[in-house]
Amino acid sequence: MTQLLHVDNISVAFDGFKAINGLSFDIARAELRAIIGPNGAGKTTFMDIVTGKTRPDSGDVRWGDKGVSLLRRTEAQIVQLGIGRKFQKPTVFESQSVHDNLLMALANNRNPFSVLSYKSSQNDIDRIEALVGQINLQDQLAALAGELSHGQKQWLEIGMLLAQDPQLLLVDEPAAGMTAPERAVTVNLLKELAQTRAVVVVEHDMEFIRQLECRITVLHEGAVLAEGQIDFVMQNQDVIDVYLGR
Numbered sequence: 565m566t567q568l569l570h571v572d573n574i575s576v577a578f579d580g581f582k583a584i585n586g587l588s589f590d591i592a593r594a595e596l597r598a599i600i601g602p603n604g605a606g607k608t609t610f611m612d613i614v615t616g617k618t619r620p621d622s623g624d625v626r627w628g629d630k631g632v633s634l635l636r637r638t639e640a641q642i643v644q645l646g647i648g649r650k651f652q653k654p655t656v657f658e659s660q661s662v663h664d665n666l667l668m669a670l671a672n673n674r675n676p677f678s679v680l681s682y683k684s685s686q687n688d689i690d691r692i693e694a695l696v697g698q699i700n701l702q703d704q705l706a707a708l709a710g711e712l713s714h715g716q717k718q719w720l721e722i723g724m725l726l727a728q729d730p731q732l733l734l735v736d737e738p739a740a741g742m743t744a745p746e747r748a749v750t751v752n753l754l755k756e757l758a759q760t761r762a763v764v765v766v767e768h769d770m771e772f773i774r775q776l777e778c779r780i781t782v783l784h785e786g787a788v789l790a791e792g793q794i795d796f797v798m799q800n801q802d803v804i805d806v807y808l809g810r
Contacts, residue, residue: 568593568762569732570631574613574623583609584620585786591732596758598773599766601783602807607766610783611734615649616642648730652737654717656724658710662701665709665720666692669727691727699723700749715746719753732762739772751775782807
């Protein structure tokens with residue numbers, strides 16, 4: 565698999581506390597990866613660094629075939645390079661329909677002034693139909709986003725990110741607050757997306773992670789504690805001591 569993201573020995577401290585401490589690992593182009601770890605392990609800070617929200621004190625983060633340093637890019641430039649992030653709490657436009665939420669996400673590829681007077685083309689209509697099929701909301705196209713269940717809002721936000729066609733999707737705790745059927749749909753969605761792009765899932769729910777059937781990176785005190793498939797990770801004594809045993 566071709567490497568897409570290369571995290572190289574990054575460290576960052578906040579008020580003397582090392583949130584990330586010599587963290588290094590790679591993500592391949594078409595890969596599903598789960599990141600787990602106790603609170604304070606550095607999971608959120610890692611995502612903040614990759615998306616340009618936080619600058620590390622040392623190390624580098626390289627992107628794509630040309631090894632572009634993300635540390636020299638703004639948050640907006642990083643999005644344009646092909647990195648999308650979904651936060652734990654869905655951020656959708658609740659007073660707008662599913663269709664209009666996705667249309668606005670497509671329109672974000674244009675400048676702010678053209679969006680104001682923008683009218684959807686047949687290409688956009690086709691794209692929205694494809695997106696709602698992917699995210700299992702084809703029957704809710706005209707529904708207001710505020711009327712959707714929590715899980716459906718999560719899917720809609722993923723669809724809005726997919727409208728930007730990211731090469732890397734960072735997804736924070738997608739299973740939180742979902743019903744069992746919604747979790748099953750989400751597992752299938754993330755697996756499908758990882759066929760054509762990199763998907764990194766930060767999650768606490770080990771049963772959800774087991775269903776993803778992917779490689780797992782365990783963080784502890786800002787560094788990689790263990791890495792491998794779930795059975796290897798769950799039998800690792802260090803992981804049991806610092807995370808699973810809690």
